[in-house]
């Protein structure tokens with residue numbers, strides 16, 4: 001398991017434990033930074049993200065392939081709205097959470113999209129913050145096989161082509177060019193929602209610098225007094241990691257410099 005996979009697993013487990021819904025995507029904040037910076041507001045913004053995603057599902061859609069389904073939170077909400085879902089995600093832990101909340105007739109595959117090898121097709125293939133994990137060319141080739149009518153992508157793309165080298169996360173321009181060259185889908189909607197996603201980082205930074213960071217420092221000082229030898233060992237092992245807890249991540253500034261968050265709807269031509 002890579003550190004990115006472990007972090008994703010931890011975040012998804014936390015959103016399940018803290019909010020009960022288990023959404024593993026950022027929040028959507030159409031009204032900007034909220035007055036009260038709390039985990040509760042983040043949970044509500046994640047729900048707003050889901051509601052926006054649902055609002056873009058074209059009329060007449062019945063079957064949906066949820067690619068990168070996380071803890072199954074989106075899939076659960078969609079089955080409750082009457083859609084027939086199939087899910088896939090390479091994380092067995094996240095899939096165990098998904099199977100626990102979804103009805104038995106919702107298939108959940110322990111797979112990467114690249115390895116999904118069936119003749120099954122869907123009215124809609126959907127990616128909620130999961131498209132950037134997949135190589136662009138492979139993703140489009142797979143979509144040509146499995147998306148009968150529409151593709152919905154709510155995810156971020158790199159801005160600068162140089163940065164995309166070596167990773168799966170392509171640039172938005174590259175994505176549009178490849179869709180055009182492939183000639184299978186036409187883009188019906190392509191909204192830049194970066195600004196409405198950024199308050200996610202403002203809230204998380206507030207938690208780090210004003211709450212979790214100071215708590216970690218107080219706990220370290222108290223434990224250092226109570227158990228000096230063990231605390232020294234813990235400091236030696238974890239001190240640098242603990243120092244980081246209270247530092248702002250600065251993603252509200254760095255994210256829009258490098259990335260853009262898009263909501264894209266495509267239709268099969």
Ligand SMILES: C[S@@+](CC[C@H](N)C(=O)[O-])C[C@H]1O[C@@H](n2cnc3c(N)ncnc32)[C@H](O)[C@@H]1O
Pocket residue numbers: 008022023024025067068069070071073074088089090091094111112113114127128129130133134
């Ligand atoms: C940020 S989470 C989003 C989860 C969920 N869609 C949500 O909105 O809560 C990204 C998801 O993509 C999955 N993923 C990573 N690589 C993938 C791949 N190659 N194919 C399909 N899913 C992948 C992860 O395991 C995880 O479930």
